[in-house]
Amino acid sequence: MDYVEFKNRLMESQCAKCPDLCRDRQHIVVDRGNSDAKLMIIGEAPGEKEDFLGKAFVGRAGGLLDKLMAAIDLDTNRDMLIVNVVKCRPPNNRPPTSHEADNCRPYLEWQIQHVRPQVVVLLGATAAKHLMPEEKGRGMKERVGRFFNLAKYPQAKFFLLYHPAYLLRDPRKIPETVEHLKILKSHLFLEEERTHESAHC
Numbered sequence: 637m638d639y640v641e642f643k644n645r646l647m648e649s650q651c652a653k654c655p656d657l658c659r660d661r662q663h664i665v666v667d668r669g670n671s672d673a674k675l676m677i678i679g680e681a682p683g684e685k686e687d688f689l690g691k692a693f694v695g696r697a698g699g700l701l702d703k704l705m706a707a708i709d710l711d712t713n714r715d716m717l718i719v720n721v722v723k724c725r726p727p728n729n730r731p732p733t734s735h736e737a738d739n740c741r742p743y744l745e746w747q748i749q750h751v752r753p754q755v756v757v758l759l760g761a762t763a764a765k766h767l768m769p770e771e772k773g774r775g776m777k778e779r780v781g782r783f784f785n786l787a788k789y790p791q792a793k794f795f796l797l798y799h800p801a802y803l804l805r806d807p808r809k810i811p812e813t814v815e816h817l818k819i820l821k822s823h824l825f826l827e828e829e830r831t832h833e834s835a836h837c
């Protein structure tokens with residue numbers, strides 16, 4: 637199955653694994669962006685606008701994500717694939733429960749395994765909690781702006797950023813995030829050089 641088929645099947649699946657999430661859902665939100673990109677972004681869950689439009693990160697937090705990525709010359713539709721831990725909007729935008737994240741995990745795992753990103757950016761504490769259980773107990777502050785390895789996905793480097801919704805609530809953290817983005821950008825640049833060199837060996 638290719639990515640387009642996966643996406644279409646999931647969008648049309650009427651998945652009903654999470655009673656709370658499928659009850660008032662308008663769309664199963666699979667992603668936004670480019671599934672051939674080497675960069676994947678993982679957020680928490682769709683919000684109201686995402687649920688309405690069927691696309692990830694198209695509300696206020698998405699607008700800020702677009703601006704932050706543009707600050708390092710990346711286009712959110714061209715240079716990355718943006719996905720979420722869960723594909724349906726939780727009521728009142730509450731964080732997804734561990735049970736809901738587990739129910740939705742096969743879809744996220746399929747995306748990571750088949751897109752094979754070189755770098756995966758986790759946005760915020762919820763994505764960190766569900767993707768890096770071994771890092772549990774360590775606060776965001778100690779972990780943002782750093783790369784991690786996850787044994788399950790040895791082909792990718794993982795990097796943690798503050799969630800844009802958190803930055804909208806506390807814009808004082810934006811300059812720090814821009815510094816983190818510069819670290820991310822230089823890693824992506826090195827990866828690109830390495831890929832380019834090995835193609836010419």
Ligand code: URA
Nearest residue numbers: 679680681682692693
């Ligand atoms: N917040 C998220 O984590 N994901 C979205 O798609 C939108 C807002």
